[in-house]
Amino acid sequence: RFPDRVVSRFSLYLRYLKQVGQEGVYLVTSSQIAQALHLTAPQVRRDLSYLGQFGLAGVGYNVKKLASTLEKVLGLNKEWPVVLVGAGNLGAALFSYSGFRRRGFKIVAIFDKDPKKAGTRWANVAILDIDRLPETIKQKDVKIGVIAVPQYAAQEVADRLVGSGVKAILNFSPCKIEVPDDVKLQDVDVTTELETLSWFLSQ
Amino acid sequence: RFPDRVVSRFSLYLRYLKQVGQEGVYLVTSSQIAQALHLTAPQVRRDLSYLGQFGLAGVGYNVKKLASTLEKVLGLNKEWPVVLVGAGNLGAALFSYSGFRRRGFKIVAIFDKDPKKAGTRWANVAILDIDRLPETIKQKDVKIGVIAVPQYAAQEVADRLVGSGVKAILNFSPCKIEVPDDVKLQDVDVTTELETLSWFLSQ
Ligand SMILES: NC(=O)c1ccc[n+]([C@@H]2O[C@H](COP(=O)([O-])OP(=O)(O)OC[C@H]3O[C@@H](n4cnc5c(N)ncnc54)[C@H](O)[C@@H]3O)[C@@H](O)[C@H]2O)c1
Numbered sequence: 001r002f003p004d005r006v007v008s009r010f011s012l013y014l015r016y017l018k019q020v021g022q023e024g025v026y027l028v029t030s031s032q033i034a035q036a037l038h039l040t041a042p043q044v045r046r047d048l049s050y051l052g053q054f055g056l057a058g059v060g061y062n063v064k065k066l067a068s069t070l071e072k073v074l075g076l077n078k079e080w081p082v083v084l085v086g087a088g089n090l091g092a093a094l095f096s097y098s099g100f101r102r103r104g105f106k107i108v109a110i111f112d113k114d115p116k117k118a119g120t121r122w123a124n125v126a127i128l129d130i131d132r133l134p135e136t137i138k139q140k141d142v143k144i145g146v147i148a149v150p151q152y153a154a155q156e157v158a159d160r161l162v163g164s165g166v167k168a169i170l171n172f173s174p175c176k177i178e179v180p181d182d183v184k185l186q187d188v189d190v191t192t193e194l195e196t197l198s199w200f201l202s203q
Numbered sequence: 204r205f206p207d208r209v210v211s212r213f214s215l216y217l218r219y220l221k222q223v224g225q226e227g228v229y230l231v232t233s234s235q236i237a238q239a240l241h242l243t244a245p246q247v248r249r250d251l252s253y254l255g256q257f258g259l260a261g262v263g264y265n266v267k268k269l270a271s272t273l274e275k276v277l278g279l280n281k282e283w284p285v286v287l288v289g290a291g292n293l294g295a296a297l298f299s300y301s302g303f304r305r306r307g308f309k310i311v312a313i314f315d316k317d318p319k320k321a322g323t324r325w326a327n328v329a330i331l332d333i334d335r336l337p338e339t340i341k342q343k344d345v346k347i348g349v350i351a352v353p354q355y356a357a358q359e360v361a362d363r364l365v366g367s368g369v370k371a372i373l374n375f376s377p378c379k380i381e382v383p384d385d386v387k388l389q390d391v392d393v394t395t396e397l398e399t400l401s402w403f404l405s406q
């Protein structure tokens with residue numbers, strides 16, 4: 001229904017509303033939101049109207065109400081069990097990252113093909129052999145998989161996740177992977193953030 | 204001069220051009236770029252006109268020429284020495300991440316306050332005590348710092364980086380840090396990508 005760029009703007013609005021809500025702000029206008037996020041007020045109004053949210057003319061939007069609508073629409077009012085594949089450096093950093101838990105994304109199982117890792121645990125979560133992926137996904141009703149394996153293994157891991165019934169994948173490996181149309185793939189690539197820095201330094 | 208959202212679109216255009224360039228495409232129109240990236244053709248034309256790039260009417264843009272203009276504008280035709288602070292899980296994953304080197308970002312020194320880590324090395328790069336930051340930044344003419352330390356230490360590390368002359372910071376720690384106006388701060392937060400997944404699954 002919506003392209004990713006619109007959805008990522010919903011996330012931006014939610015983060016902004018949470019921030020001003022904590023500062024005790026009760027109402028915000030589309031121009032205030034636009035100014036803070038480098039957008040135009042018409043763009044903000046159009047985006048929010050998709051969600052049936054229309055601010056009171058001249059007054060604005062109720063911060064708490066709009067934030068809770070965005071949370072519902074982004075599916076953040078639930079707890080999402082997640083499986084992590086790759087118990088290496090990145091996997092360890094993702095496992096202990098507080099940003100996931102805070103938004104209801106809970107890593108319930110970790111998989112690795114290294115026999116020295118399978119059978120151990122991080123905190124209270126077991127690291128299992130990759131062959132136990134299908135049974136765990138069924139047992140814990142998991143829809144989201146995170147890929148933190150080297151480039152050469154990423155497509156194979158994606159195929160195993162899809163084969164086990166996962167419907168959404170967060171891919172940290174730097175290569176293009178293919179998934180069927182009914183599976184949502186989101187790549188994470190920090191080079192865009194880095195390029196914003198080299199741009200700034202080249203001015 | 205440009206808000207970050209415009210610069211991050213320049214990165215998107217570059218990535219797209221590199222991809223189609225490899226597939227042998229010689230010319231692209233603004234509509235083709237817009238369609239591939241979920242943007243509108245007028246938005247693409249406006250962005251590229253900022254760079255003095257105007258496609259030939261009805262014919263489009265030369266892929267190789269436009270890509271090399273974008274590389275120059277994003278500062279990617281140089282090598283950027285980078286310091287990494289925090290030799291933990293995330294630091295290790297960032298150090299071995301091929302995506303950095305491919306775009307000319309080279310980690311030249313790693314810092315950590317843990318006495319057991321300072322004095323060791325990863326590949327051919329030394330892990331130094333955080334007190335050696337100022338001399339290293341001067342010696343290797345470093346402008347970019349990456350923060351991969353726990354939340355409680357992030358602001359202190361940012362202050363040390365700024366105090367040593369760094370002008371751009373990539374922050375992975377999940378808290379808001381303050382830097383002076385002449386320093387560019389870019390936070391990395393994968394929750395927006397995760398929220399795109401929970402959005403998709405809630406439809
Ligand atoms: N997007 C980013 O910002 C970013 C940053 C850092 C690293 N990375 C990427 O993340 C990935 C992991 O990096 P790392 O530093 O943690 O590597 P690592 O070598 O420390 O860890 C990789 C783990 O994957 C396991 N593995 C390999 N093949 C597997 C398979 N078929 N099934 C299950 N497990 C398998 C290995 O046993 C190992 O434990 C790499 O692709 C790297 O390029 C991305």
Ligand SMILES: NC(=O)c1ccc[n+]([C@@H]2O[C@H](COP(=O)([O-])OP(=O)(O)OC[C@H]3O[C@@H](n4cnc5c(N)ncnc54)[C@H](O)[C@@H]3O)[C@@H](O)[C@H]2O)c1
Nearest residue numbers: 093097289290291292293315316317351352353354356376
């Ligand atoms: N944005 C993201 O996607 C993302 C993902 C994973 C982790 N993180 C964040 O990255 C950070 C690092 O995570 P980690 O898993 O690598 O943690 P870690 O504990 O494995 O590593 C942290 C390292 O920082 C060092 N350190 C602490 N205080 C320091 C100081 N004042 N100066 C220098 N070094 C210092 C420690 O000695 C340790 O080696 C955390 O803030 C975490 O929340 C972000």
